[in-house]
Structures are given as C-alpha cells and as structure tokens.
Amino acid sequence: MKEPQRLAEGSDLRAELVRSARADRVPGSAKARHVAAAVAAAAAIQARAAAAASLKALLVKALVVTTLAIAAAATYQVVTAGGRPSAREAREVRATASAPTPLAAETSQRALPVAEPPPSAPRGAPLASAAPLAAASSQRLAEEVAQLDRARAALLAGDGDGALAELARYHHDFPASQLGREATLLEIDALEKAGRHDLARDRARAFMRANPQSAATKRLAITYGE
Amino acid sequence: MGAGSSVRAFAFIFRGKPRPRPADAFAERLSAILSAHFDGAWLFARRLGVHEGDLDDVMQEVGTIVAARLETIKVGSEKSFVFGTVFRVASEARRRRMRRREVDEELAADTVDDADRPDEVHERREARALLDRILEAMPIELRAVFVLFEIEERSQIEIAEILALPVGTVASRMRRAREDFDARVARWQAQSRGRE
Numbered sequence: 076m077k078e079p080q081r082l083a084e085g086s087d088l089r090a091e092l093v094r095s096a097r098a099d100r101v102p103g104s105a106k107a108r109h110v111a112a113a114v115a116a117a118a119a120i121q122a123r124a125a126a127a128a129s130l131k132a133l134l135v136k137a138l139v140v141t142t143l144a145i146a147a148a149a150t151y152q153v154v155t156a157g158g159r160p161s162a163r164e165a166r167e168v169r170a171t172a173s174a175p176t177p178l179a180a181e182t183s184q185r186a187l188p189v190a191e192p193p194p195s196a197p198r199g200a201p202l203a204s205a206a207p208l209a210a211a212s213s214q215r216l217a218e219e220v221a222q223l224d225r226a227r228a229a230l231l232a233g234d235g236d237g238a239l240a241e242l243a244r245y246h247h248d249f250p251a252s253q254l255g256r257e258a259t260l261l262e263i264d265a266l267e268k269a270g271r272h273d274l275a276r277d278r279a280r281a282f283m284r285a286n287p288q289s290a291a292t293k294r295l296a297i298t299y300g301e
Numbered sequence: 302m303g304a305g306s307s308v309r310a311f312a313f314i315f316r317g318k319p320r321p322r323p324a325d326a327f328a329e330r331l332s333a334i335l336s337a338h339f340d341g342a343w344l345f346a347r348r349l350g351v352h353e354g355d356l357d358d359v360m361q362e363v364g365t366i367v368a369a370r371l372e373t374i375k376v377g378s379e380k381s382f383v384f385g386t387v388f389r390v391a392s393e394a395r396r397r398r399m400r401r402r403e404v405d406e407e408l409a410a411d412t413v414d415d416a417d418r419p420d421e422v423h424e425r426r427e428a429r430a431l432l433d434r435i436l437e438a439m440p441i442e443l444r445a446v447f448v449l450f451e452i453e454e455r456s457q458i459e460i461a462e463i464l465a466l467p468v469g470t471v472a473s474r475m476r477r478a479r480e481d482f483d484a485r486v487a488r489w490q491a492q493s494r495g496r497e
Contacts, residue, residue: 082479109364
C-alpha cells in the first residue's frame with residue numbers, strides 16, 4: 076500500500092514543525108519508576124483479591140459448618156434431655172437454629188440414639204452451648220484464613236523465607252487445622268521462592284499422591300510431574 | 302501420545318528455566334509489557350497534547366489499566382492494547398484540563414522568548430512549542446493519526462492495528478488531519494506576517 080508523502084520530507088514550515096518533535100525524549104528515570112510502581116501495585120491488589128476470595132470461600136465453608144453444628148447441638152441437647160421435647164424446648168430449638176430448624180425439630184421427635192450422653196443435661200435447659208460451639212468454630216476458621224493470608228502476602232512480596240515462617244506459625248497455632256491442603260500448596264510455592272527446590276518437589280509429589288484428583292495436582296504436575 | 306508423556310514433555314521443557322509460579326508469571330508479563338512499550342506510550346501521550354504536569358498521572362493510570370486487564374491481553378496485541386489505553390486516558394486527561402480553562406483557538410504568532418539566540422536548538426524548541434499550539438485544537442482522533450503518521454512515521458497499516466481501526470478510517474482521518482493542519486499553519490503564517 077503506497078503511503079502518501081510525509082510532511083517531514085518537505086522543506087516548508089510544516090516540515091520543520093513536524094521534524095521538531097523528533098527531539099522529544101522520555102525522562103530518564105520515568106520508565107523504571109513506572110514499571111516498578113505498576114508491578115508493586117498489582118501485587119498488592121492480587122494479595123487483597125486472593126485474601127478476599129479465600130476469605131469468602133472459607134466463610135461460606137464456615138457458614139455451612141456453623142449451621143450443621145447448630146443443628147447437631149440442638150438435636151443432641153434435646154435428645155439427651157430425655158424423651159419427647161416439651162413445646163417450649165421445641166420453640167427454643169427453632170429460635171436458636173433458624174436455617175436447619177425443620178431438621179432439628181424433626182429429629183427431636185425421633186430421639187436419635189446417642190453414643191454417650193453428657194454427665195448432666197438438665198431438662199429444659201436452653202441450648203446455650205450450641206451458639207458458642209458454632210461461633211468458636213467459625214472464629215477459628217477466620218483466624219486460620221488470616222494466618223494463611225499473611226503467608227500468601229509474604230510470598231507475593233517475594234519473601235519465601237518469610238512465607239515459610241508464617242506457615243510454621245500456622246502449623247504451631249492450629250495443630251488440628253482445617254486448611255491443611257491450602258497450607259501445603261502455599262508451602263510448596265514458599266519453598267520454591269526460598270530456593271529449596273528439592274524440598275518443594277518432595278512436598279509437591281507427596282501432595283499429588285495424596286490428592287490425585289485435585290485441580291491443584293494438575294497444576295503441580297506441569298512442574299513436578301513424574 | 303498419552304496424557305502422562307505430554308506432561309513429562311511439558312515438564313522437560315520447563316525444567317531448565319526458572320519454574321513459573323502464578324504470581325511471578327503475572328509480574329513478569331506485566332513488567333515485560335510495560336518495559337517494552339513505555340517509551341512509545343509516553344511519547345504518544347506527550348504528542349497527543351497531554352500537559353507535562355499530567356504525563357506522570359497518565360502513565361500511572363495506563364500501568365494500572367494494563368495490570369488490571371493483563372489476563373485479557375492476547376499475546377501479540379500488547380502494543381495495540383497499550384497505545385489504545387494511552388489514547389483513552391490521554392483524551393480524558395485533556396477533557397478534564399479543558400473544562401478548567403477556555404481553549405484558545407486564536408494562535409499567538411509570537412512564541413519567541415529570547416530573540417538573541419538564533420541557534421538551532423532554540424529554533425527547534427520554538428518550532429516544537431508552535432507545533433503543540435497548532436495541534437492543540439485538532440480533534441484528538443485526528444491528532445492521533447496525524448502524530449503516528451507524520452511525526453512517528455508509522456505505516457497506515459500499523460496505525461490501523463495500533464488504534465484498532467479499519468485502514469480506510471485511518472486513511473480518511475489522515476486526510477482530514479492534514480487539511481486541518483495545513484489550514485492552521487497557513488492561518489498562523491498569515492497572522493505572523495500581519496504582525497510584522
């Protein structure tokens with residue numbers, strides 16, 4: 076495609092004006108500054124997004140766990156109180172456990188067999204233990220999420236050793252952890268970041284053997300496939 | 302070739318290189334795109350008429366947008382994405398600035414600040430300032446094509462790709478930009494002669 080003649084090729088004022096812009100120069104430090112700033116800002120956004128996503132997913136999980144815990148506790152209390160619940164107890168069950176109310180009310184009628192009744196379960200006692208049980212469980216989950224997010228933030232900031240330290244603290248604070256799989260995946264990345272490739276590979280392969288169907292396994296297989 | 306051996310082949314390719322991690326790959330690609338196209342983007346913004354004081358903000362916003370949309374940028378379309386973003390952000394920056402002051406259509410013939418220095422650098426600086434003043438009132442979609450063709454001397458096909466326009470549109474905007482430019486230069490020359 077033939078291009079029209081460019082003004083710069085002429086010898087008039089228009090040519091001079093257009094040629095004057097050839098001297099434009101980008102300020103020396105601008106590129107390095109802007110690239111670094113953009114990458115840093117993006118990492119921060121990613122960390123926040125990852126935290127929000129994981130927190131959301133785990134709060135959903137916590138909500139399910141909480142709901143089931145309330146239902147279980149309600150059933151447990153009513154049943155161990157002995158026999159058919161009074162109308163007042165049935166109302167208390169419904170009031171305390173809004174979502175699984177139908178379940179609790181239904182099972183309370185059937186008096187589910189319980190392996191070991193508690194030492195004392197006074198008849199007509201309010202279901203006080205159900206709420207703290209559920210609250211403690213979701214509180215703990217939130218704390219686990221927060222600790223893993225600290226590890227993830229360190230990882231995204233490029234600090235492999237820092238991430239490993241946060242993960243060590245996670246395992247110390249939460250021996251009976253519910254997010255062990257997430258912690259292991261973070262640990263593999265942290266080990267890589269810290270330069271401990273062999274250890275990362277061992278952890279990765281152990282994970283893949285233990286979780287053959289997981290989506291994370293497919294991703295790990297790309298790098299560590301055997 | 303079964304799935305297992307495909308994975309092994311893939312792993313073999315990656316083995317010699319730094320193992321890609323999700324966060325690293327993102328930062329790497331973002332850094333690569335911004336580094337490759339920063340200078341071009343800055344110059345384009347400057348020549349579209351973004352004021353010196355606004356250039357930093359414009360480039361920062363471009364970087365933010367590229368980062369936010371990184372996943373959607375197809376491999377091979379990075380320059381087009383960056384330049385298209387510069388165009389939009391620069392247009393917005395100019396609109397904001399124009400709302401704050403009246404646009405002066407009347408060009409002053411006198412841009413001389415120091416008549417005693419006839420050297421080339423001085424003349425070129427004057428010419429550069431005059432170029433800015435003449436392009437200031439040109440509609441920005443015409444100015445974009447004018448800048449890329451006349452100043453940066455890119456081909457019309459490349460311009461079409463950069464601005465994501467049909468080649469016919471590029472050609473017609475080029476013609477209109479040229480007419481606009483010629484008219485303004487002629488008017489300036491008449492005014493400056495009139496002042497002699």
